[in-house]
Amino acid sequence: MSTISLDELNAADEHGFVSALSNIYEHAPWVAENAVRKRPFPTLAALADTLQQSVTRASGERQHALIAGHPDLASKAVRLDTLTLDSQAEQTSAGLDRLNAEEFERFHRLNKAYREKFGIPFIVCVRRHGKDSILREFERRLRNDAKAEQETALREISRIAALRLDQHVRGPDRLKVHGRLSTHVLDTYHGHPAAGVVIEFFEIGASGDARLLSRTTTNADGRTDRPLMAEQPIPISQYELRFGVGDYFVRQRTPLPDPPFLGVVPIRFAVAEPEAHYHVPLLATPWSYSTYRGS
Amino acid sequence: MSTISLDELNAADEHGFVSALSNIYEHAPWVAENAVRKRPFPTLAALADTLQQSVTRASGERQHALIAGHPDLASKAVRLDTLTLDSQAEQTSAGLDRLNAEEFERFHRLNKAYREKFGIPFIVCVRRHGKDSILREFERRLRNDAKAEQETALREISRIAALRLDQHVRGPDRLKVHGRLSTHVLDTYHGHPAAGVVIEFFEIGASGDARLLSRTTTNADGRTDRPLMAEQPIPISQYELRFGVGDYFVRQRTPLPDPPFLGVVPIRFAVAEPEAHYHVPLLATPWSYSTYRGS
Amino acid sequence: MSTISLDELNAADEHGFVSALSNIYEHAPWVAENAVRKRPFPTLAALADTLQQSVTRASGERQHALIAGHPDLASKAVRLDTLTLDSQAEQTSAGLDRLNAEEFERFHRLNKAYREKFGIPFIVCVRRHGKDSILREFERRLRNDAKAEQETALREISRIAALRLDQHVRGPDRLKVHGRLSTHVLDTYHGHPAAGVVIEFFEIGASGDARLLSRTTTNADGRTDRPLMAEQPIPISQYELRFGVGDYFVRQRTPLPDPPFLGVVPIRFAVAEPEAHYHVPLLATPWSYSTYRGS
Amino acid sequence: MSTISLDELNAADEHGFVSALSNIYEHAPWVAENAVRKRPFPTLAALADTLQQSVTRASGERQHALIAGHPDLASKAVRLDTLTLDSQAEQTSAGLDRLNAEEFERFHRLNKAYREKFGIPFIVCVRRHGKDSILREFERRLRNDAKAEQETALREISRIAALRLDQHVRGPDRLKVHGRLSTHVLDTYHGHPAAGVVIEFFEIGASGDARLLSRTTTNADGRTDRPLMAEQPIPISQYELRFGVGDYFVRQRTPLPDPPFLGVVPIRFAVAEPEAHYHVPLLATPWSYSTYRGS
DSSP states (O other), X not given: OOOEEHHHXXXXXXXXXXXXXXXXXXXXXXXXXXXXXXXXXXXXXXXXXXXXXXXXXXXXXXXXXXXXXXXXXXXXXOOGGGSOHHHHHHHHHTTTTSOOHHHHHHHHHHHHHHHHHHSSOOOOOGGGBOHHHHHHHHHHHHTSOHHHHHHHHHHHHXXXXXXXXXXXXXXXXXXXOOEEEEOBEEETTTTEEOTTOEEEEEEEOTTSOEEEEEXXXXXXXXXXXXXXXXXXXXXXXXXXXXXXXXXXXXXXXXXXXXXXXXXXXXXXXXXXXXXXXXXXXXXXXXXXXXXXXXX | OOXXXXXXXXXXOHHHHHHHTTTTSTTOHHHHHTTGGGOOOSSHHHHHHHHHHHHHTSOHXXXXXXXXXXXXXXXXXXXXXXXXXXXXXXXXXXXXTSOOHHHHHHHHHHHHHHHHHHSSOOOOOGGGBOHHHHHHHHHHXXXXXXXXXXXXXXHHHHXXXXXXXXXXXXXXXXXXXXXXXXXXXXXXXXXXXXXXXXXXXXXXXTTSOEEEEEEEEOOTTSBOSSOSEEEEOOXXXXXXXXXXXXXXXXXXXXXXXXXXXXXXXXXXXXXXXXXXXXXXXXXXETTEEEEEOBO | OOOEEHHHHHHSOHHHHHHHTTTTSTTOHHHHHTTGGGXXXXXXXXXXXXXXXHHHXXXXXXXXXXXXXXXXXXXXXXXXXXXXXXXXXXXXXXXXXXXXXXXXXXXXXXXXXXXXXXXXXXXOOGGGBOHHHHHHHHHHHHTSOHHHHHHHHHHHHHHHHHHHHHHHEEXXXXXXXXXXXXXXXXXXXXXXXXXXXXXXXXXXXXTSOEEXXXXXXXXXXXXXXXXXXXXEOOOBEEEEEEEEXXXXXXXXXXXXXXXXXXXXXXXXXXEOOTTSEEEOOEEEXXXXXXXXXXX | OOOEEHHHHHHSOHHHHHHHTTTTSTTOHHHHHTTXXXXXXXXXXXXXXXXXXXXXXXXXXXXXXXXXXXXXXXXTTOOGGGSXXXXXXXXXXXXXXXXXHXXXXXXXXXXXXXXXXXXXXXXXXXXXXXXXXHHHHHHXXXXXXXXXXXXXXXXXXXXXXXXHHXXXXXXXXXXXXXXXXXXXXXXXXXXXXXXXXXXXXEEEOTTSOEEEEEXXXXXXXXXXXXXXXXXXXXXXXXXXXXXXXXXXXXXXXXXXXXXXXXXXXXXEEEEOOTTSEEEOOEEEETTEEEEXXXX
């Protein structure tokens, strides 16, 4: 699915409009059909709201069919070739293609329990979660009652739809579906930004395993040229930044013991709000450092 | 070898004195023999100095024999049963019994190169070093000339002897052969020490592997009941303290996101001076922390 | 009144005992008389408890007389020569002899209002308060009802008595009437304690005026040889520590701009618990610093 | 003197050009006259450079006359009505109209000594200095030799000219004559910016006296709507920011002792580079804070 502008959507004929939005709400063209007559939409936010209301005001039957039309997460029954292309990309992003045998088994067990209890597939906006967070959500939501889960499923479908709109429709505004993760390294020994510090950025699994997401170097202002993450939700997960502080001070010809007291400084933190801005700076001397959630 | 008091050493007959100190300088009873007539020794420091001077003033031949009498480190040729009991304990302490195949091969290669270049075994006071530090020392010292290495070997023998004296002879004073590693956790959210914080203490290998050394919990004063390390040199190595800050704040019923921004806080640092005091405190709120080399 | 030991008090005849304690509860020898037969007291704490119970269990009339026997604070009617020697020393300590005209007027007005409302003098353990804190207490307590004030007056009399016991009777234990204020300066540029830092210690008035209490210099461990305050309650007040950080780094030959970014670092804080330990350290580089309530 | 655009200057006739710039180099129209034929100037920087070269390449006589044409600083002989309007505004900015008797006397004495030694008035770009810094400069420069002072006077005249150009000529670029002073308050108790914190900004004199420069309140991002200083050089001087941290936490309904440990937090620092950016943030909980020179 390629991108289209809001103007084009507003100007399209009915078939063109519905067809262009066919994959925003999966297998449910009626959601877009209900919105045709509400055009023109001045903003993406207005379009997203109208589509969501189309779902909220639909009959219980239609809502149920919408939910039931979603694929199971990570089960054997869901082979990649049966998913829409968007579903494929989303499920890959959360690491659902990196499950080890034990995790795969756990997913499968939870999925089965969920289907047995609620009669619907487990729906979650996977791009907002890391692998461990999805497992926790699974377990938490299994304790809900059916009504709460129906509502949760619709809320997650709406989040999925908003992210798809954000990717496929260009408008004068942006939907609030993106978080941002940034850092900044200050050298409080010399009193200026620390340039040239190598930063490795990892996702940390529940068992402590670290998966390298990116590697970058601070610029003259002690920042990274691009945010560590942006233009997407920051998946709910645990992360670790590793700052090459020792090598930096060696290059500054700072007097240091051998080995330096601080070599690689790890900062481990978790993201709980995927759409928020997390600024995680490091203030360091060869003998001390501090960090905080900044802004 | 059990412990003996300085008074007993001062009062012993010549044979008793030499025999009691027979394993301080390995296979070299003449070191103690030279010291017999310098008795009585008022302090351990005086005894240690006198023994060391006995070495320093010995002929080049005797010094060479003293050095040559030491076992190779970690070579196949040195089987545990051929070492004195003290040597066994010391070599175990630095992780020389935990070498993987690659490290073992590297040790062996360095050992061979060292012997070929200098004609003496590589001697290092292993209790002052972690495994990686010994490998670095090996490589660094291979670049020395023969004279510098002879001096270095004698200095290391004197360090080994001091540690053995410290363990086996009780006197009115203590030799300066011990470092200390301590921590302290302050809860700067509530403005008081953080009690009940679980701390895991690891040694970190050059390849990033973590080996758990101990696990403890902070007391009412935010400290550990005993120092993390004391009564020994702190081996030159990289360490990591992991503080269970998230669980602590959960128990304090502090308002926290799920997951908390800070769960386990890792602080990684290196020790370069085995006989120094390293105080590595943590000041933390649920959103920030700092650490420094304190005193 | 000189000091006496608990053993001597236990061994004294009845008259001696009562006479030795005559000034603990001002103008009320019956408090001590009731305690004579409870001897021997194993600890100061036991003696203090028994004296306090003697007050608590006394008739309302006697309690009222005890309260009424105390002098007014800072009124013209209370000239220094009419006070017992202990009262003089205590009232001096809180700065009641340093009232300016406006404060004197305010004291007088509050005192009059208090006497009119409650018919008793305003009693407060002045050694636990700075001048501003006493004025705040005056205003706060004026809003109480008579019963609450009678109880408060007795509690303050018991605090006064405990401090007098602490000063005049030596026993195997110490009463918990002392706070402690300490500091520590760490140089996180060099990674060691900052020795030779000049510290000025001020009390800060409500109007921002600073009164120098002491001036000291850090020792080799970055601490002051004696605590800034100890062996007394820390008066509830605002304080400021001024650390000569700029001069320190100049002496260390640290590269600095002219003038240095940090010259004198002021740390202003308030004490609310006179019997607590306040540790207020400074961690500083030429470009950054932090402080916290430590332990 | 009102503002003019660079385009207008480039297009003006010779007289108009010289006249428009008549007060950039005081009483020295020849500086502008030499630049007429170098037009058009693409940038302010190019214009400033050309004017400065006009001075640098002038004869020693003309340079001397340029220097001699400047008024004495702060002497009785210089009455406000004899200064150009620009000189008046500049001398006011550095507090030269706020001299007390002692400072006035010191200025006068230094001024006299300077004139006697060098035969020229003491010239300094006063907008780059606080009162104390000017006195220090005076004393420092009195120790120079005549040649160094002639050069220093020309450099200061060039700085004065650049600031006047910046104020009076609009171009496509800005001259690098401005510094910036900013702050940021982070509430590391709640993990977000501290909004509504009252900040008082003072200049601190050598004798410790504080002069209020501005009072502001942090916005939702914990910053001030406008920088504390911008669009001007930050005078070399000592400053103090006082943050109403206690009131802020009271408004957040944070549990606090009475009085709170931290009420007003003073941060005192000095500016040594008037054209630099000084970012001085505060990270605070009710029990701790830190600051640093940021970026």
